[in-house]
Every structure is written in structure tokens, then in C-alpha cells.
Amino acid sequence: MQDALFTPERRDIVERMTAAAVDFPRRSFDSDRDAAFPYENWEDLKRAGLLGICIPKEHGGLGGDFVAYALASEELGRHCATTGLTFNMHVATTLLVGQIADDMDLPDDVRATQHARREQLWHGVVNNHTIHSQPFSEGTAASATGGFATMAKKVDGGYLVTGRKIFASLSGAANVHNVVCISDADDQLHLMGVPADADGVEIEGGWDPLGMRGTDSRNLLMTDVFVPEGNEWIPPGMFEQAAWRWPYFYMTLSFSYLGLMRGILDYTSAYLRGEHGTSARRDNHIKQHGWADMQLTYDRAQALCYRVLGEASADPSRASLRRAWTSMVTTMQGAPELASKAIEIAGGRSMLRPSPLEQAYRDSRAGATMLPWSVEVCLDRLGRFDLYPESDRFNG
Ligand SMILES: Cc1cc2nc3c(=O)[nH]c(=O)nc-3n(C[C@H](O)[C@H](O)[C@H](O)COP(=O)(O)OP(=O)(O)OC[C@H]3O[C@@H](n4cnc5c(N)ncnc54)[C@H](O)[C@@H]3O)c2cc1C
Numbered sequence: 001m002q003d004a005l006f007t008p009e010r011r012d013i014v015e016r017m018t019a020a021a022v023d024f025p026r027r028s029f030d031s032d033r034d035a036a037f038p039y040e041n042w043e044d045l046k047r048a049g050l051l052g053i054c055i056p057k058e059h060g061g062l063g064g065d066f067v068a069y070a071l072a073s074e075e076l077g078r079h080c081a082t083t084g085l086t087f088n089m090h091v092a093t094t095l096l097v098g099q100i101a102d103d104m105d106l107p108d109d110v111r112a113t114q115h116a117r118r119e120q121l122w123h124g125v126v127n128n129h130t131i132h133s134q135p136f137s138e139g140t141a142a143s144a145t146g147g148f149a150t151m152a153k154k155v156d157g158g159y160l161v162t163g164r165k166i167f168a169s170l171s172g173a174a175n176v177h178n179v180v181c182i183s184d185a186d187d188q189l190h191l192m193g194v195p196a197d198a199d200g201v202e203i204e205g206g207w208d209p210l211g212m213r214g215t216d217s218r219n220l221l222m223t224d225v226f227v228p229e230g231n232e233w234i235p236p237g238m239f240e241q242a243a244w245r246w247p248y249f250y251m252t253l254s255f256s257y258l259g260l261m262r263g264i265l266d267y268t269s270a271y272l273r274g275e276h277g278t279s280a281r282r283d284n285h286i287k288q289h290g291w292a293d294m295q296l297t298y299d300r301a302q303a304l305c306y307r308v309l310g311e312a313s314a315d316p317s318r319a320s321l322r323r324a325w326t327s328m329v330t331t332m333q334g335a336p337e338l339a340s341k342a343i344e345i346a347g348g349r350s351m352l353r354p355s356p357l358e359q360a361y362r363d364s365r366a367g368a369t370m371l372p373w374s375v376e377v378c379l380d381r382l383g384r385f386d387l388y389p390e391s392d393r394f395n396g
Contacts, residue, residue, distance in 0.1 A: 005309055010068040013053060017072040020048035021079035025263075028080045029354035031214035032363075035207050037173045038214045041083045042131070050087075052126045054094045059119065060126035065099055066248065067309050070255045077259020078266070081363045082214035084256030089134040089169050092252050093178050096191070097121055097233045100246045103314035110235045117233055121193070130175045132193070135168030135220050137371060144243040144250060144372040145189060150181035150222070152190055158228040159183065161192055164204075168220035171203045176231070177220055180239060189239045193231035200225035211362030248312045250373040251324055254331045257367040258305055260360055261298050261335050267356050268294060268342045278349070290345045294338055301327075301334040322385055325378040332375050335364035 006014075024041050031038045045051060054069050055061025064072065069091055077084035097118040106114065124130035141147025150163025161181055168177060176193040183190050194201060202221040209217070234242075242249060267276070272287060274280030281287050304327045311320045339361040343350050350357040368375035 005067055005071065005306055010064065010071055013062055013064050013068045014071050014075050016048050016062070017050060017075045020044045020050060021076055021083075024076075024080035024083055025356065028082065028214070028356075028359065031080075031082060032359050033354070035209070035213040035216070037170065037216040038080065038083045038086070039173065041080060042086075042173070045083075045087065046129045051090065051129055051131070052094075052122070054091055054098055055122045055125060056098070059122040061094075061122065066095060066312055069095065069252070070305075070309050073252070073255035074259040074262065077256035078262040079259075080214075081256050081260035081263070081360070082212050084259055085212055085253060086170050086173070086215050088253045088256055090132045090174075092134050092249065093132040093233070094121070094125065095252070096242065096249065100242050100249060100314075101234055101238065103246060104238055104241050106235060106238065114233075114235055114238075117230055120230060121233055124176075131170060131173055133168060133170040133174035133177050135165035135171075135177055136180050137165060137167050138163070139166045142371050142374065142377050144247075145240050148180050148182055148189065150179055152181045152183040152185075152192060152227070153224075154183060154185040155226070158226055158231070159190075159192060160224045161194055161222050161227050162200075162224055163222055165220040165222075167217040168203070169215040169217040171207075171218040171220055172216050177201075178233070179220070179222070183236065186236055188236040190232055190236050191234050191239055192227045193233055194220075194222060194225055194227055195231070198225045198227070210365060211359075212366045213362075245314050247316065247321060248308070248324055251308070251328055253370055254305065254328050254367070257331050257335045257364065258301055260364055261301060261331070261338050264335075264338050264342050264357065264360050264364075265294060265298055267360075268345060271346045271350070276346075281345075287345050290341055294341050294345075297334045297338050297341070301331045304330050318386075322382065325373070325382055328373050328378045329375050329382070332367035332370070335367050336361070339364045 027040055049062055052061030053064045057063035073084055076087060101114055138147055138149055152159035152161045165179055175196050178191055178193050181190055181192055200223040204219040204221045207216055207218050270276055272282040308324050308327045342357050343361060346357055
């Protein structure tokens with residue numbers, strides 16, 4: 001499975017990420033302490049061409065697919081999970097307009113418009129290093145396609161968008177905030193690229209969270225913001241079709257947490273070998289037992305995730321979709337479990353800031369809460385799976 005996933009093209013992309021992220025662990029302390037966006041890391045990602053990781057080569061990108069992104073995101077999360085999470089929001093938009101849109105059923109004329117618009121989006125990313133965010137959450141419903149109160153009023157040449165998004169990661173850094181809203185023209189869901197510098201855009205509130213502090217996920221307030229119709233990246237109705245037919249879209253952020261798990265393992269093994277300023281502790285059998293446990297937790301999460309990556313495509317079977325949910329739960333619960341165990345093994349000094357394990361302990365806690373596929377939502381679906389065949393909308 002591992003060899004099949006790591007094609008030469010994907011391996012190149014992962015290696016590019018490894019090289020770009022070399023300074024990220026060192027910088028992550030400052031970003032975490034100050035709850036500050038990791039701008040320097042993004043400069044390195046830009047220089048490495050990674051903003052275009054999922055943009056076709058003929059349009060200036062690296063030509064990576066969903067799996068290439070997943071593997072590179074895991075590698076990034078290993079170096080800095082916060083940067084990984086922010087990068088996810090950017091790349092998810094390029095995946096949605098690219099590989100995922102290609103797998104959707106769209107009438108020819110609609111597809112032609114979508115192609116023209118996404119080429120604009122790609123051009124902006126590749127040539128102007130445009131950064132995209134994806135603030136979908138409004139805090140009213142857990143569903144992928146429900147609970148949106150943000151409205152888009154149709155006007156000449158575009159829309160006036162009004163609404164409020166919570167947890168808008170990259171709030172101060174993104175050039176374009178891609179928001180889901182309802183249009184008064186057709187009552188359907190639309191995805192609009194709201195220019196960050198447009199009149200009526202405001203970033204609201206403070207940002208002092210437990211973990212993932214560098215994501216700068218403040219609230220995004222929009223009041224009658226003019227969004228040109230060219231910034232409607234996908235046609236009305238496609239968002240729901242994608243949620244239904246390409247649900248793997250909602251697991252993209254778990255790859256950062258899988259990487260975070262790998263980073264915890266890296267640190268703990270070095271600690272046990274005595275490479276972090278204390279004497280080696282590897283001969284202690286209790287610690288060996290804990291270390292064995294940690295590897296089990298990580299390998300379970302990675303093996304399941306890689307299995308899911310091996311079958312990720314449009315229109316998954318019921319069993320494949322079930323595995324995507326179990327993968328989410330295994331990673332998002334596994335990461336805090338692993339961080340907690342690592343602190344037990346590495347002891348009190350590992351809790352003294354700045355400490356990668358202390359930070360990982362806090363960062364990992366956020367994973368379970370990520371909607372629309374939070375751990376509770378996935379468990380809720382798994383708990384009902386196959387029990388109500390007469391009424392199940394199985395990817396609901
Ligand atoms: C660091 C960070 C960055 C984020 N970045 C972004 C971003 O860039 N874009 C974005 O769109 N969102 C982002 N989010 C938001 C995230 O996806 C969730 O929407 C948010 O964490 C939900 O918080 P809440 O307190 O409003 O949850 P609530 O909606 O109040 O839910 C509370 C709990 O109940 C569970 N729950 C709610 N409804 C159900 C249900 N029907 N069935 C089962 N369980 C349910 C939830 O999973 C959650 O655990 C981010 C969150 C964090 C912490």
C-alpha cells in the first residue's frame with residue numbers, strides 16, 4: 001500500500017515539503033507563544049512553489065492530486081502542525097476547484113465557466129502568491145451543507161455578501177476568504193471568494209486559544225461586500241454535490257494531525273536516546289513499554305489513513321466511507337492520546353515551555369472539534385451505520 005501511494009511524483013512533492021519545512025519546528029515556539037500567524041513559514045512554502053501543490057503543471061503548479069497533498073500535509077504537520085492546518089485551508093480550495101470539480105457532473109457550459117474561473121484562481125496563486133482561506137463555520141450547525149446564514153444578494157456583475165464566519169483561520173493573512181453562502185437569486189449554496197481588502201470586510205475579536213495558536217482563526221465579518229461573479233469558483237449546487245460524492249474533502253485536515261503524531265514520535269525517540277539534554281532513558285522497561293504503545297497508536301492511525309488514501313475517489317462505497325470516518329476518529333483521538341503518553345514518558349521537564357511536547361499536547365486537542373467531521377459527528381454516524389438500512393442517508 002505504502003509503495004503504491006508514494007509514486008515518484010508524489011515522493012518528489014513530499015521531499016520538496018521536507019526541504020521547505022526545515023526551519024518550521026524552530027519557529028513554531030514564537031508563533032505559539034504569540035498566537036501569531038507563521039508568515040515566515042508561508043514565505044518558505046511560496047518559494048518552494050508549494051502554494052500550487054494541487055494546481056496542474058500546465059498552469060504553473062506542482063500537479064499534485066489529493067493523495068500527494070495528503071502525504072505532503074502529513075510531512076508538514078510533522079514539522080509544524082499549525083502551519084499544516086493553515087496550509088490545509090488554502091490547498092482545500094484548489095482541490096475543490098480542481099480534482100474534485102473534475103469528478104462532478106456538470107453541464108458543458110457550466111463546466112466551461114468553472115474552468116475559466118479556476119484558471120483565474122490558479123493564475124493568482126501561481127503568479128501573485130494569492131493565499132486562500134476557507135472559513136465555512138458559522139457555529140449554528142454541524143452539517144457540511146446546512147446552517148449557513150451568510151447571504152449573497154445578486155447585483156450587477158456580482159454579489160453583495162453579508163454574514164459572519166467563526167474560526168476563520170488565516171483571518172489576517174489570506175488574500176481571499178472563500179465562504180459558503182446562500183444566494184437570494186436561487187436559494188442555493190454558493191462558494192464565493194471574498195477579497196480580503198474589499199470594503200465591508202472586517203476581522204473581529206481576539207485570538208488566544210489553547211492550541212493551534214498560529215492559525216489566527218478570528219471571526220470574519222462581511223457587510224455588503226461586493227464579490228465579482230468571476231470569484232464564484234464553483235457553480236451553484238456543486239458544493240452539495242461534492243459534499244455528497246467527494247466526502248474525503250472533509251478529512252483533509254486530519255493529515256496535519258497525523259504529521260503531528262509523527263513529530264511527537266520523533267521527539268520522544270530522541271528523548272529516550274538522550275538527545276534532548278537529559279541522559280538516555282531507553283533502558284527503562286516502563287519507558288520501553290510506553291514507547292511501544294506510542295508506536296501502536298501511530299501505526300494504527302497511519303495504516304488506516306493510508307488505506308483510505310488508497311481508495312479515495314468520487315462516489316465511495318459504503319465501506320470506504322465508513323473507513324474515512326474511522327480514520328478521522330483514529331487520528332483525531334490518537335494525536336492527543338499520543339501527546340499525553342509522550343509527556344508521561346518524557347516527564348515534568350517536557351512540560352516546561354517552550355517544549356514541543358507541551359505544544360503538541362495543546363495543538364492535538366483541537367483535532368476532535370473540527371467540523372463537519374468532528375470526532376463526535378463521525379462517532380454519531382458510525383454508531384448508526386448499517387443499523388437503519390430502511391432510512392439511512394449514509395454520508396448525511
Ligand atoms: C484552531 C481552529 C481552527 C479552525 N479553522 C477553521 C477554518 O479555517 N474554517 C472553518 O470553517 N472552521 C474552522 N474551525 C472551526 C471548526 O471546524 C468547528 O466548526 C468549531 O471548532 C466548532 O466549535 P463550536 O464550539 O462552535 O462547536 P459546536 O457546533 O457548538 O459543537 C460542540 C460540540 O458538539 C459536537 N456536535 C455538534 N453538532 C453535532 C451533531 N449534530 N452530532 C454530533 N456531534 C455534534 C461538535 O463536534 C463539537 O464537539 C476551526 C476551529 C479551530 C479550533
